[in-house]
Amino acid sequence: MNSHWKTSICRLSAVIALFLVVTAAMTAQVKTSTNTSEGAAAKKVTVERGEVAYVSGNDLFVKMEDGQIRHFPNVSESTRIDADGKQLGIQDLKPGMKLEHTLTVTTTPRTVTTVETVTGKVWHVSPPKSVILTLDNGQNQRFTVPDGQKFTIDGHETDVWHLKKGMSVTATRVTETPETQVQHHRKLAASMPTPPPVPPANTPILIARADVLPTLTAEAPETKPEAKPEPQPTALPKTGSPLPLIGLVGLLLGSISLCLRLVRR
Numbered sequence: 001m002n003s004h005w006k007t008s009i010c011r012l013s014a015v016i017a018l019f020l021v022v023t024a025a026m027t028a029q030v031k032t033s034t035n036t037s038e039g040a041a042a043k044k045v046t047v048e049r050g051e052v053a054y055v056s057g058n059d060l061f062v063k064m065e066d067g068q069i070r071h072f073p074n075v076s077e078s079t080r081i082d083a084d085g086k087q088l089g090i091q092d093l094k095p096g097m098k099l100e101h102t103l104t105v106t107t108t109p110r111t112v113t114t115v116e117t118v119t120g121k122v123w124h125v126s127p128p129k130s131v132i133l134t135l136d137n138g139q140n141q142r143f144t145v146p147d148g149q150k151f152t153i154d155g156h157e158t159d160v161w162h163l164k165k166g167m168s169v170t171a172t173r174v175t176e177t178p179e180t181q182v183q184h185h186r187k188l189a190a191s192m193p194t195p196p197p198v199p200p201a202n203t204p205i206l207i208a209r210a211d212v213l214p215t216l217t218a219e220a221p222e223t224k225p226e227a228k229p230e231p232q233p234t235a236l237p238k239t240g241s242p243l244p245l246i247g248l249v250g251l252l253l254g255s256i257s258l259c260l261r262l263v264r265r
């Protein structure tokens with residue numbers, strides 16, 4: 001029983017090894033070369049500026065130039081910000097720092113050209129889609145013929161309809177695949193706000209001292225000369241008349257006379 005299993009395993013291993021050898025040999029008969037050509041690259045640069053408003057752990061809040069507050073959560077510890085030649089991390093940022101983010105996007109068009117070449121003898125042909133070639137290693141391989149495929153026979157090109165058994169042919173297939181390569185380059189820069197200008201060394205600076213302050217004296221307010229009172233007249237003006245006084249005396253005498261009369265009665 002064990003010998004039977006060992007024999008089966010050995011046969012299976014031999015078949016697998018033979019299959020791999022044949023496949024590698026068949027694949028090796030098709031030569032493939034690849035060439036990549038690039039076009040003119042286009043660059044787009046975007047610059048954003050702001051000021052650090054608040055830093056909490058790995059959360060960054062930045063006030064942008066338009067006044068909007070933007071939140072950048074979970075900033076990576078590996079993120080580095082260039083500040084006058086020094087590399088700062090998220091924990092080194094302080095409120096008031098100026099930030100500048102520059103994003104450069106480079107777009108490059110590319111064309112990948114793949115050339116596949118196979119050489120062999122025609123063993124069987126089924127136009128217009130199939131041909132079996134005997135390769136240099138003696139193995140037969142079936143190929144699917146794409147539309148418009150040309151074969152070279154003794155330096156002359158022909159199509160699949162003119163192939164005959166025993167002909168030595170060379171077939172080449174060229175495939176061009178357009179691609180676009182996009183590269184992103186980010187740069188972060190930080191700077192502290194500009195401090196107020198320092199006066200030059202030769203500029204005099206005024207310093208107030210209590211012992212040299214001038215003494216202020218109270219000045220008496222200006223007095224205006226008093227106006228002299230006008231003298232009162234000593235006699236009645238000549239326009240006065242004694243008639244009211246005479247009338248008053250007469251009234252008084254009449255009243256006394258009346259009172260005496262009443263007493264007598």
